[in-house]
Amino acid sequence: MKLLFLLPVMAVVAAGQDAPPAPLALRDAVALALNTNKAIAASQSAVNAAGAQVKEARAGFLPKVNYSESWARSNNPVFVFSSLLTQHQFGEQNFLVGPLNRPDFLNNFQSLVTADQTLYDAGQVKHAVRGATLAKEMADETSRGARMQVIQSVVRAYYGTLLSAEQVKVADQAARSAEADLERAQSVRSAGLSTDSDVLSIRVHLASVREQQIRKAADLEVARAALNDALGLPLDTPHALTTEFAALPSAAAVLAQYEANAMQERPETRMTRIAKSLAENQSASARSNFLPQVIAHGAFEADRQRFYDRGGANWLVSVGLKWNLFNGFADKARTEAAVAELERATAREKEVDSAVRLQIRRAFADLNAAQQRIEVARATVAEAEESLRITQNRYAAGLSTVTELLRTETTLLDAQTRQLEAVHDQRIAAAALELAAGTLTPDSEVLK
Numbered sequence: 001m002k003l004l005f006l007l008p009v010m011a012v013v014a015a016g017q018d019a020p021p022a023p024l025a026l027r028d029a030v031a032l033a034l035n036t037n038k039a040i041a042a043s044q045s046a047v048n049a050a051g052a053q054v055k056e057a058r059a060g061f062l063p064k065v066n067y068s069e070s071w072a073r074s075n076n077p078v079f080v081f082s083s084l085l086t087q088h089q090f091g092e093q094n095f096l097v098g099p100l101n102r103p104d105f106l107n108n109f110q111s112l113v114t115a116d117q118t119l120y121d122a123g124q125v126k127h128a129v130r131g132a133t134l135a136k137e138m139a140d141e142t143s144r145g146a147r148m149q150v151i152q153s154v155v156r157a158y159y160g161t162l163l164s165a166e167q168v169k170v171a172d173q174a175a176r177s178a179e180a181d182l183e184r185a186q187s188v189r190s191a192g193l194s195t196d197s198d199v200l201s202i203r204v205h206l207a208s209v210r211e212q213q214i215r216k217a218a219d220l221e222v223a224r225a226a227l228n229d230a231l232g233l234p235l236d237t238p239h240a241l242t243t244e245f246a247a248l249p250s251a252a253a254v255l256a257q258y259e260a261n262a263m264q265e266r267p268e269t270r271m272t273r274i275a276k277s278l279a280e281n282q283s284a285s286a287r288s289n290f291l292p293q294v295i296a297h298g299a300f301e302a303d304r305q306r307f308y309d310r311g312g313a314n315w316l317v318s319v320g321l322k323w324n325l326f327n328g329f330a331d332k333a334r335t336e337a338a339v340a341e342l343e344r345a346t347a348r349e350k351e352v353d354s355a356v357r358l359q360i361r362r363a364f365a366d367l368n369a370a371q372q373r374i375e376v377a378r379a380t381v382a383e384a385e386e387s388l389r390i391t392q393n394r395y396a397a398g399l400s401t402v403t404e405l406l407r408t409e410t411t412l413l414d415a416q417t418r419q420l421e422a423v424h425d426q427r428i429a430a431a432a433l434e435l436a437a438g439t440l441t442p443d444s445e446v447l448k
Contacts, residue, residue, distance in 0.1 A: 022238070026447050066113070066115075074105065107305050116296070138271055142271070148267070160424070163223075164219045164220040171216045182199070186199055255360070258364060261438060299315060300314075363432045377415060
């Protein structure tokens, strides 16, 4: 069910470039990228591998059972003597000196089942399971971080495309306004209220605006290709982007809350804590090498002269102790290395915490600045539009110069461009703040 949203997009890809653009909201774009991105697939494979390693480590708590089957044939006196005993075929005639020294060849088919169970290992298996579990948690955080990076890249590409589309509209509007100014200037010249220089100045301005149109149209094509690249689709796949290019509602954000979230939710901070726990576990595991191990062993053996008969069986149960009294100082060196790694992990944890807090403050400042820029740009656009209307009327009446007219045209174009960029930057900053806090998910409010 979760892949149903992919059907319209994939249908367009299958139909070819001439198919009509499929509607694509930002949330759907994010979901699509999360299902097609190769980095996420690779990180998920690492998670699966780590999960299998946890199962492998837990196997240390269970007994090791082995079965073997072998065949041997020899006239070695010791082999023959012992084989006859284990086959339960030894008789009085086998005590004769001649057969003892020069026995005939003897077959021995042996079936052996052994079982070994560790009764005490000073926690080595427990530490192995703990280490594998922490490695699995590390892989989970790596995968989660990769997912958030993909979401951020899609947000950037999506709003980058919307910004380019809006800039094309502004450039088109500016071109239409310049064309109207040209007609107005020609009328004023015909009325004898201006000279040819005014008309030429406006023509130059119109050429400049048309150049911007061309440039913005090219930027839009590149932005669309970048979006498809982020989505993992062919670069020419058409889309009809349905998420509105509008500023997010201003909300009272608390810096301390974002920092607190980052300390708990950010993959990097979690990974440093996991790395510290791994170092502590390695240190404990290294110390356990100085303690003994107790292992129980059991065996069932069947030996036969022929594969199916003329044989006997026996069993064995034993308990053994193994204590590493000296290992060339290798265990001591391993313990010292684990302690040094723990010190490094502790220092790294503090370093990452500081870096994350700095990223939070940068993203928080960028979001606040973008929100303030939106308010300023909105008022500036309204004032520039009114100023242009007045200047155009004054110029038509011969009360204003072409220089003032072109200046107000340029001022309006710049104001509209800054407003669009402010909206774009606010959207990107909002997602970047969620990313820095470790709370960016496909369900985040910033993707509305």
